[in-house]
Amino acid sequence: MQGVFVRELGAPPLNLSEILRYAGMRGTPDDGLSALLDSCLAEVAHGLCYRVCFLEHGVKMTDTGVDFGYMQVDSADLARCLSGCDRALTFVATVGPLPDRMIARYGRVAPTKALLHQAIGAERIEALCDAFLDLLRAEQGISLCPRFSPGYGDLSLTVQGDIFRALNPARLIGVSTTDSLLMVPSKSVTAIVGIKKEQV
Amino acid sequence: MTVLDFFKDNILLLDGGMGTLLQARGLGVGELPEEWCLTHPDDVIAVHRAYFEAGSRVVCANTFGANVLKYTKERLEEIVAAAIACARRAAEGLEGEHFVALDIGPTGKLLAPLGDLDFEDAVNIYAQTVALGVKYGADLIFIETMNDTYEAKAALLAAKEQSTLPVFASCAFGADGKLMTGADPAAVVALFEGLGADAIGVNCSLGPTALAPVVEQFLSLASVPVILKPNAGLPQVKESKTVYDIAPDAFACEVARLVSLGVRAVGGCCGTTPAYIAALAAALQGKKPLPVTDKGITCVSSYTHAVNFANAPILIGERINPTGKKRLKEALRANDMDYILAEALGQEEQGAQILDVNVGLPDIDEPAMLMRTVSTLQAVTALPLQIDTADAVAMEQALRRYNGKAMINSVNGKAESMAAIFPLVKKYGGVVVALTLDENGIPATAAARVEIAKRIIAEAAKYGISKKDIVIDPLALTISADDNAARETLAAVASIRQELCVHTSLGVSNVSFGLPMRDTVTSTFFALALGRGLSAAIMNPYSTPMMKTYHAYRALAGLDKSCAAYIGFATALPTESADTGVKNTHVAAVETSFQGPLQSAIAKGLVARAARAADELLHVMPPLAVVENEVIPALNAVGVGFEKGSVYLPQLLMSAEAAKAAFERIKQALGEGTGATRGSVVLATVAGDIHDIGKNIVKLLLQNYGFDVHDLGRDVSPEAIAECAVSLRAPLVALSALMTTTVPAMEKTISLLREKAPWCRVMVGGAVLTAEYAQMIGADYYACDAMAAVRYAESVM
Numbered sequence: 001m002q003g004v005f006v007r008e009l010g011a012p013p014l015n016l017s018e019i020l021r022y023a024g025m026r027g028t029p030d031d032g033l034s035a036l037l038d039s040c041l042a043e044v045a046h047g048l049c050y051r052v053c054f055l056e057h058g059v060k061m062t063d064t065g066v067d068f069g070y071m072q073v074d075s076a077d078l079a080r081c082l083s084g085c086d087r088a089l090t091f092v093a094t095v096g097p098l099p100d101r102m103i104a105r106y107g108r109v110a111p112t113k114a115l116l117h118q119a120i121g122a123e124r125i126e127a128l129c130d131a132f133l134d135l136l137r138a139e140q141g142i143s144l145c146p147r148f149s150p151g152y153g154d155l156s157l158t159v160q161g162d163i164f165r166a167l168n169p170a171r172l173i174g175v176s177t178t179d180s181l182l183m184v185p186s187k188s189v190t191a192i193v194g195i196k197k198e199q200v
Numbered sequence: 201m202t203v204l205d206f207f208k209d210n211i212l213l214l215d216g217g218m219g220t221l222l223q224a225r226g227l228g229v230g231e232l233p234e235e236w237c238l239t240h241p242d243d244v245i246a247v248h249r250a251y252f253e254a255g256s257r258v259v260c261a262n263t264f265g266a267n268v269l270k271y272t273k274e275r276l277e278e279i280v281a282a283a284i285a286c287a288r289r290a291a292e293g294l295e296g297e298h299f300v301a302l303d304i305g306p307t308g309k310l311l312a313p314l315g316d317l318d319f320e321d322a323v324n325i326y327a328q329t330v331a332l333g334v335k336y337g338a339d340l341i342f343i344e345t346m347n348d349t350y351e352a353k354a355a356l357l358a359a360k361e362q363s364t365l366p367v368f369a370s371c372a373f374g375a376d377g378k379l380m381t382g383a384d385p386a387a388v389v390a391l392f393e394g395l396g397a398d399a400i401g402v403n404c405s406l407g408p409t410a411l412a413p414v415v416e417q418f419l420s421l422a423s424v425p426v427i428l429k430p431n432a433g434l435p436q437v438k439e440s441k442t443v444y445d446i447a448p449d450a451f452a453c454e455v456a457r458l459v460s461l462g463v464r465a466v467g468g469c470c471g472t473t474p475a476y477i478a479a480l481a482a483a484l485q486g487k488k489p490l491p492v493t494d495k496g497i498t499c500v501s502s503y504t505h506a507v508n509f510a511n512a513p514i515l516i517g518e519r520i521n522p523t524g525k526k527r528l529k530e531a532l533r534a535n536d537m538d539y540i541l542a543e544a545l546g547q548e549e550q551g552a553q554i555l556d557v558n559v560g561l562p563d564i565d566e567p568a569m570l571m572r573t574v575s576t577l578q579a580v581t582a583l584p585l586q587i588d589t590a591d592a593v594a595m596e597q598a599l600r601r602y603n604g605k606a607m608i609n610s611v612n613g614k615a616e617s618m619a620a621i622f623p624l625v626k627k628y629g630g631v632v633v634a635l636t637l638d639e640n641g642i643p644a645t646a647a648a649r650v651e652i653a654k655r656i657i658a659e660a661a662k663y664g665i666s667k668k669d670i671v672i673d674p675l676a677l678t679i680s681a682d683d684n685a686a687r688e689t690l691a692a693v694a695s696i697r698q699e700l701c702v703h704t705s706l707g708v709s710n711v712s713f714g715l716p717m718r719d720t721v722t723s724t725f726f727a728l729a730l731g732r733g734l735s736a737a738i739m740n741p742y743s744t745p746m747m748k749t750y751h752a753y754r755a756l757a758g759l760d761k762s763c764a765a766y767i768g769f770a771t772a773l774p775t776e777s778a779d780t781g782v783k784n785t786h787v788a789a790v791e792t793s794f795q796g797p798l799q800s801a802i803a804k805g806l807v808a809r810a811a812r813a814a815d816e817l818l819h820v821m822p823p824l825a826v827v828e829n830e831v832i833p834a835l836n837a838v839g840v841g842f843e844k845g846s847v848y849l850p851q852l853l854m855s856a857e858a859a860k861a862a863f864e865r866i867k868q869a870l871g872e873g874t875g876a877t878r879g880s881v882v883l884a885t886v887a888g889d890i891h892d893i894g895k896n897i898v899k900l901l902l903q904n905y906g907f908d909v910h911d912l913g914r915d916v917s918p919e920a921i922a923e924c925a926v927s928l929r930a931p932l933v934a935l936s937a938l939m940t941t942t943v944p945a946m947e948k949t950i951s952l953l954r955e956k957a958p959w960c961r962v963m964v965g966g967a968v969l970t971a972e973y974a975q976m977i978g979a980d981y982y983a984c985d986a987m988a989a990v991r992y993a994e995s996v997m
Contacts, residue, residue, distance in 0.1 A: 178888070
């Protein structure tokens with residue numbers, strides 16, 4: 001088994017309509033809201049990081065779920081998602097603590113800006129996960145299954161403990177969990193991605 | 201010989217990576233490396249031995265992650281004892297000086313406010329490991345791979361409080377030249393030197409070439425020896441093996457180049473092996489260490505950056521000080537942190553570079569209030585703080601919690617004051633403001649004030665406090681009481697800058713007390729003081745004349761390249777028509793025609809214009825009529841639009857913020873104690889959950905609709921929520937939770953409320969909840985959004 005790797009990516013392209021969707025906005029924003037969104041984007045134009053740490057490992061189906069070597073999980077949904085894969089990646093990605101700082105900064109005095117920062121952070125971390133997996137596909141010529149995160153379906157959030165022990169993201173990319181298993185920085189994602197067997 | 205004695209005349213060669221070597225010897229993914237001190241001691245000894253033989257003078261014992269979060273107390277003691285013993289065994293039989301460091305890494309938890317680990321808990325976790333390191337004979341403490349200044353401060357404080365050993369402290373900088381939590385090298389140097397680290401620097405994350413810019417900044421700023429332990433470049437996969445992209449010779453060559461620039465302690469981190477250290481030893485053969493010099497920098501810092509007094513005059517915002525401010529006094533007594541936060545952000549937006557924080561009132565618990573205010577402020581603003589209190593206990597508690605090197609306001613020439621404050625400056629670091637007064641009061645002449653300044657500087661030196669960490673305030677007194685007051689103060693500023701070579705600060709606003717057109721007098725005095733070399737002013741950043749003087753001075757003194765900041769300031773000065781050009785699509789969505797500017801401003805979500813329109817209306821109608829006839833109809837129209845789906849959440853919120861700004865003006869017009877409300881709502885995010893956006897949105901809307909909201913914050917225990925509901929006999933409690941893992945805490949809170957406050961209704965909301973789930977955990981109502989929460993509150997009260 002190989003070690004845990006760290007990748008730092010450039011900023012993925014920004015998707016403004018996704019940000020507005022995360023903020024609960026439909027349709028075209030008026031000038032006031034657009035100006036507010038611009039000011040929030042300017043505040044995070046520098047200072048977001050795009051870091052991922054990941055581990056490649058085996059996949060063995062068990063009676064109740066999947067054995068990854070570094071952990072065994074009970075989850076029929078995850079097993080279904082990984083069917084036909086004998087390898088997978090576990091990764092932890094983060095855009096860093098700046099969105100949390102901004103949400104805290106404005107949460108009590110300017111909640112609209114907090115809402116927009118929350119939406120920007122959500123769009124950024126999702127874009128990072130997609131960009132990271134696209135990069136792996138391109139570099140390694142592999143096909144990947146959809147990503148599956150702890151908390152999806154019947155996969156318990158408690159597997160975060162095993163993932164964090166194996167990948168040590170606290171040291172590698174600065175992501176840790178609270179006692180109640182929330183990730184901090186909050187704009188972080190943990191996921192498992194099956195690597196499809198090569199088509200013969 | 202101690203490691204510091206050895207360090208004086210030698211370049212200190214450290215060790216390289218431990219984890220990679222143990223993995224090569226079979227350490228599995230997810231296995232805790234420290235356990236190997238007990239289970240595979242021969243492997244650990246062999247790694248240390250290889251480093252010593254390659255030339256290392258210091259090895260880090262295998263204790264990087266050894267703390268009570270990962271191990272029981274008993275196991276921790278066994279591990280630390282074994283780890284140090286392994287390193288000692290490895291040095292047996294070797295000639296010359298060899299040292300063993302207690303290695304301390306991050307706890308693996310993020311400190312509050314970002315995470316949930318309390319600062320004092322972090323200090324306590326590190327204290328236990330440090331105490332064991334001392335007990336089992338470590339020669340020094342090596343704090344490394346820190347990516348959060350706050351956690352590093354906790355580790356440094358623990359090291360200093362639990363031992364007298366030398367302490368080295370080093371951080372992991374990213375490719376952007378900053379720590380994960382945002383600190384630049386200047387902020388790290390200021391904090392670490394202030395806390396008394398014996399050597400400071402950089403390790404992990406990148407190879408030596410990529411880290412060189414950060415290292416060069418350390419060398420230009422640090423007055424203590426600089427450490428460098430880079431990775432062997434970046435890891436890559438080759439033939440299914442992990443390899444790093446910088447070979448030993450190239451690594452050694454680049455590190456040796458940085459030693460030539462002044463780095464004094466070098467080794468390696470991830471991916472480096474004894475071969476790298478041997479190459480480094482060879483490259484350093486015969487190299488003489490550069491002396492470490494005092495850079496004489498006067499600076500304070502926050503969790504992101506440092507403010508250097510040599511660069512330009514510094515503006516210290518004075519607005520968080522209750523003296524003469526009725527609204528702030530009221531906010532402090534009511535524990536209204538939102539008002540204080542708004543003051544902080546407002547001053548920052550106006551251009552303040554440091555914020556003075558004074559919360560002293562006769563009838564409040566100042567130590568508790570100051571600590572809470574500092575903690576809250578440093579979670580929302582990146583500006584360094586000036587802690588302003590006459591209470592030494594409050595000062596110590598606030599300095600301890602402060603995430604940076606604070607400005608300390610103040611000490612004076614009285615023996616009692618110096619005896620109380622200087623030990624705190626020494627222990628926690630800081631730049632202390634020294635007032636030129638003593639047991640005989642404030643001298644009338646500049647010369648006598650300069651004499652007091654000299655005495656203060658001499659006394660500070662006895663505590664080991666250098667004059668670079670002192671800023672003298674020669675005291676601006678009011679000219680309406682003494683014609684010569686300003687003249688003497690200005691003369692003192694000049695003498696202190698030129699003769700004592702110490703920076704100066706003044707609370708400039710005092711000078712105009714009792715006079716008409718105070719801004720004119722104060723800003724002219726400010727200009728005169730700047731001309732005499734004033735380094736910093738405690739001032740009102742909302743005062744346009746003061747800001748005009750500041751920007752004009754910087755341009756005139758050659759501190760503003762191409763006058764860019766001056767031009768930016770001048771063009772941004774507010775004009776009446778500032779926000780009138782906004783298109784009206786937002787209001788159109790509400791499908792109601794609005795009468796007059798306040799309704800229109802609220803509907804469009806224009807905060808500044810709503811406040812102005814409220815002011816104008818208050819001249820012509822009673823405050824309550826403004827609420828009834830103007831604010832409520834506009835809010836209602838927007839609320840109905842949201843419920844119908846023609847107004848969206850960001851627009852609803854913008855309108856709510858505009859209405860809040862209008863309410864703030866109406867409240868001032870009403871005066872104290874007349875704000876009748878519809879009833880109390882206790883609001884909280886439940887225990888274990890640190891999300892609060894949804895809760896804050898609900899709060900804003902409930903406040904707008906006239907409810908008295910008691911916001912207990914986030915991560916609030918069931919007991920605290922029940923206690924508040926009982927003490928207020930609140931008819932309604934609103935609870936928020938975002939994650940499935942925290943819903944049980946919500947259920948527990950509801951059952952406690954049923955027991956302690958059976959009269960009280962409970963509404964719940966949050967991403968993971970549904971109406972069915974809410975019913976299952978015993979809530980009275982599930983609010984699907986913020987308007988629904990308002991409507992339910994209206995139905996209850």
